[in-house]
Amino acid sequence: GELMDLIxxxxxxxxxxxxxxxxVGNMVRRVLKVIREEYGRLHGRSEESDQQESxxxxxxxxxxxxxxxxxxxxxxxxxxxxxxxxxxxxxxxTDNIAMQAxxxxxxxxxxxxxxxxxxxxxxxxxxxxxxxFQVIVAECAPFCQGHEMxxxxxxxxxxxxxxxxxxxxxxxxxxxxxxxxxxxxxxNGALIAVSGTHTLALAAKHHSTPxxxxxxxxxxxxxxxxxxxxxxxxxxxxxxLPFTEGEILAKINVHCPxxxxxxxxxxxxxxxxxxxxxxxxxxxxxxxxxxxxDYEL
Amino acid sequence: LTLPRCFSDLIETFRAQLxxxxxxxxAVAAIRALLGFLKQDRGETIQGLRNSLRDAIxxxxxxxxxxxxxxxGELFLRFISLxxxxxxxxxxxKEIMIERGEIFLTKVSLSRNKIAKLCHxxxxxxxxxxxxxxxxxxxRVLEAAVxxxxxxxxxxxxxxxxxxxxxxxxxxxxxxxxxxxxxxAAVGYIMEKVDLVLVxxxxxxxxxxxxxxxxxxxxxxxxxxxxxxxxxxxxxFKFVRLFPLNQxxxxxxxKYKADTLxxxxxxxxxxxxxxxxxPSLITLLFTDLGVLTPSAVSDELIKLYL
Numbered sequence: 138g139e140l141m142d143l144i145x146x147x148x149x150x151x152x153x154x155x156x157x158x159x160x161v162g163n164m165v166r167r168v169l170k171v172i173r174e175e176y177g178r179l180h181g182r183s184e185e186s187d188q189q190e191s192x193x194x195x196x197x198x199x200x201x202x203x204x205x206x207x208x209x210x211x212x213x214x215x216x217x218x219x220x221x222x223x224x225x226x227x228x229x230x231t232d233n234i235a236m237q238a239x240x241x242x243x244x245x246x247x248x249x250x251x252x253x254x255x256x257x258x259x260x261x262x263x264x265x266x267x268x269x270f271q272v273i274v275a276e277c278a279p280f281c282q283g284h285e286m287x288x289x290x291x292x293x294x295x296x297x298x299x300x301x302x303x304x305x306x307x308x309x310x311x312x313x314x315x316x317x318x319x320x321x322x323x324x325n326g327a328l329i330a331v332s333g334t335h336t337l338a339l340a341a342k343h344h345s346t347p348x349x350x351x352x353x354x355x356x357x358x359x360x361x362x363x364x365x366x367x368x369x370x371x372x373x374x375x376x377x378l379p380f381t382e383g384e385i386l387a388k389i390n391v392h393c394p395x396x397x398x399x400x401x402x403x404x405x406x407x408x409x410x411x412x413x414x415x416x417x418x419x420x421x422x423x424x425x426x427x428x429x430x431d432y433e434l
Numbered sequence: 435l436t437l438p439r440c441f442s443d444l445i446e447t448f449r450a451q452l453x454x455x456x457x458x459x460x461a462v463a464a465i466r467a468l469l470g471f472l473k474q475d476r477g478e479t480i481q482g483l484r485n486s487l488r489d490a491i492x493x494x495x496x497x498x499x500x501x502x503x504x505x506x507g508e509l510f511l512r513f514i515s516l517x518x519x520x521x522x523x524x525x526x527x528k529e530i531m532i533e534r535g536e537i538f539l540t541k542v543s544l545s546r547n548k549i550a551k552l553c554h555x556x557x558x559x560x561x562x563x564x565x566x567x568x569x570x571x572x573x574r575v576l577e578a579a580v581x582x583x584x585x586x587x588x589x590x591x592x593x594x595x596x597x598x599x600x601x602x603x604x605x606x607x608x609x610x611x612x613x614x615x616x617x618x619a620a621v622g623y624i625m626e627k628v629d630l631v632l633v634x635x636x637x638x639x640x641x642x643x644x645x646x647x648x649x650x651x652x653x654x655x656x657x658x659x660x661x662x663x664x665x666x667x668x669x670x671f672k673f674v675r676l677f678p679l680n681q682x683x684x685x686x687x688x689k690y691k692a693d694t695l696x697x698x699x700x701x702x703x704x705x706x707x708x709x710x711x712x713p714s715l716i717t718l719l720f721t722d723l724g725v726l727t728p729s730a731v732s733d734e735l736i737k738l739y740l
Contacts, residue, residue: 325718325727361556361718361725417729429724 140216141169145431157370157396159321159329159358166359166431168220173428175215226410230353231259233410238264241349241408246270246313249305249346252277252331253286254318256351260408261316262293271296273312275305277333279376279393302333309340315348319399322350322357324423326401326416332394338403347405354409359423359432362398370395441493444471448494457570461506461671462542464494468510469535472528480518480527487511499692501637501645501708505674513538545669545722546571550578553632553667553720561586561629564621564657567593567647568602569634571667575720580609587612589624593647595705618649625656635668637688638721640677640735642713642728644668645684648706654715663717670723673735678710 148165155161234256242248242264250257250272261272272290276283276299287297300308315337321329328334328350341348374391401416414422444467451463471490477483491507514531521527553575557563563586565572579586588611593599599615606613616624631653635644644650644666657664678684687695689706713728720726723734 324725417727420727420730421733432724 141172144169144172157320159360160355163355163358163427166427167223167355169431170426170428171219171223172212172216175212175219179212179215227353227355230355230410231256234351234353234408235259235263237408237413239267241316242268242270242314244268244270247273247311249273249275249309249312249315249337250286251275251283251302251305251317251333251337252280253282254351256353257316257318258286258289260351261290261295265293265295271298273298273300273308275300275302275333275337277331278302282331302336305333305337306340306343309344309346312341312344312346315341315346317348317350319350319352319356320396322352322407322419324357324359324361324420326404326407326419327362328399328404329396330399332397335397335399335403338399342403348403349406349408350404351408354411354422354426357409357419357423357426359427440471440474441490444468444490445493445497447471448497459502459570459669459671460498460500461502461509461669462539464491464498464503464506465510465535465542465671466539467494468507469532469539472514472535473532478524480514480524484511484514487514495687496692496696499687499690499695501674501688502672504688505637506671508675509671510535542669542671545671546574547578548722549667549669549720550574552725553665554579554582554584556630556665556718557584557586557632558629559584559586562589562627563587564589564591564624564628564631564653565602566591566599566631566633566650566653568598568605569667571634571669572632573602573605575632575667576606576611577609580611587614589614589616589628591616591618591621591649591653593649594618598647618652621649621653622656625660625662628662631657631662631664633664633666635666635672636708637674637676638666638668638672638719638731639674639710640732642716642719642731643678644711644716644719645674645676645678645688645708646711648709651681651709651711651715654711658715664715665718665720666716667720670721670734673731675735681710684708684710 144165148162148169151165152159152162238260242261248261248270250261251274264270272287272295274283274287274290274297278301283299287299290297317330317334317337319328319330319334323329338348340346372393372395374393377393378386378389378391380386401419404416407414407416407419411422447470448463448467451458451466452460468487468490472483472487475483475486477486488511491504491511494507495504513534517531517534518527521530549571557575557579561584563576565588567590576586576588588606590599590602590606590613592615603613603615633644633646633650633653635646637645639645646666654664676684686701689708690701690704691707694701694704713731716728718725718727719731726734
């Protein structure tokens with residue numbers, strides 16, 4: 138119990154420092170779940186017993202809640218071992234995702250992506266070893282990370298084209314698949330991704346082009362999109378309108394949001410280190426990774 | 435049709451509960467009445483118990499034909515079966531059942547507060563909410579939102595033929611929430627002004643759709659057309675094992691009030707009281723098991739019944 142409280146307070150401090158970095162909170166929740174599991178195992182409860190709320194549990198459980206008071210000396214060692222396993226899993230996530238590349242990319246396809254994502258880069262590089270295809274990269278203003286992505290891809294001899302965000306819809310009719318990375322995956326299957334992704338997703342939906350999201354499981358966050366718009370991050374509007382345009386700055390408001398919200402209906406498939414899943418299945422993956430009591434850190 | 439004394443007691447308990455506490459959900463009242471029936475049952479076997487409970491549930495649905503009573507009854511029966519599987523000695527089994535039944539009832543009475551806690555962060559400051567007919571869960575959610583110092587306004591549909599909307603509006607005015615009652619036909623007109631739609635449910639079906647007061651389907655379709663989120667709040671005991679594919683699939687015994695069914699007249703002349711809203715129109719469901727997407731509902735039901 139005390140251990141969990143300690144971790145929880147630390148977690149709250151960390152997430153309060155930078156709310157848009159949801160992976161911090163996710164990891165804290167995973168650790169809490171690990172602790173619960175190890176405790177449960179030592180406490181003698183069988184693996185079967187479901188930690189989640191369910192109608193079944195509602196009907197059959199004897200008591201109302203359980204506390205984590207009983208001390209077990211081996212708990213610490215078990216928890217540390219489980220955390221080490223988790224670390225190994227985390228390090229292998231990009232490779233796991235890249236391994237699935239060959240099933241999804243076919244020869245002579247035109248793939249579109251936006252901005253720069255390490256996961257997508259690894260994914261495309263892995264596929265390029267056996268297949269020939271073209272990539273169109275939307276530059277993703279104002280930071281233009283798309284340029285860096287294009288440079289890296291072309292080093293692997295993949296035919297790459299860079300275009301501006303405004304041309305996304307115009308080019309979409311020639312694209313076979315859209316593959317993107319994301320910052321966070323929300324509990325209803327929606328995305329928080331770089332600004333410009335929503336436009337890309339809508340264009341893809343309009344042309345019935347599949348939208349594939351490559352993201353490791355640690356980006357899955359149990360939050361829902363609600364008033365706590367804490368995921369919005371605004372940076373200096375210098376990128377949009379530089380300070381040299383001094384005179385007009387007094388008369389206009391300039392915003393530079395970093396992230397975009399993409400609703401789950403626009404997404405076709407999530408490829409993560411545990412395989413491919415539909416957006417409607419995300420709730421199930423979440424119940425396996427986190428415990429409901431930890432959703433609110 | 436003379437009912438045995440214990441059944442008429444059962445009906446009396448059920449009715450009394452609804453009279454004394456208008457806030458209680460009809461399914462909870464049904465389960466409480468059934469628990470009382472269980473306590474004074476004189477049978478010696480599980481089979482006998484199940485049969486008499488089945489009869490009891492039938493009698494109750496003849497009094498109140500809503501989906502919630504039926505789902506509450508099913509759940510109670512399932513609860514009995516699950517408990518009886520664990521203990522072979524009948525009297526011990528019965529004691530455990532009664533004890534667990536009490537715990538179940540306590541948990542269930544907390545469910546509305548749990549839902550309110552989950553749901554009120556979704557109501558932004560300055561939001562305009564559209565709701566339909568009278569739902570105690572929605573009322574509780576809005577109460578929680580007011581307690582957390584949010585300002586919002588509500589549009590309520592009048593909800594003919596029983597004008598349940600007026601009842602809702604009165605309750606909301608008591609909470610100092612600005613309310614406007616609109617015609618059922620005005621939903622399409624008002625939808626562009628609204629930020630979100632929040633309705634309760636009488637039953638949640640396996641596909642993730644809901645059964646609710648007639649008019650809900652219309653509201654859901656309008657909300658989808660204008661891209662407004664459609665939220666449903668329901669307690670978990672309302673999950674029912676139906677899978678309607680269209681409006682006709684909803685059984686007649688739910689669509690019409692118990693008295694109408696008893697008279698046996700031609701049902702095509704009657705107006706149904708409920709309709710079915712398909713899961714593709716629903717954005718999220720708030721239940722005491724958590725915030726669920728419609729696809730998660732069938733998972734929950736399978737976990738229970740399998």
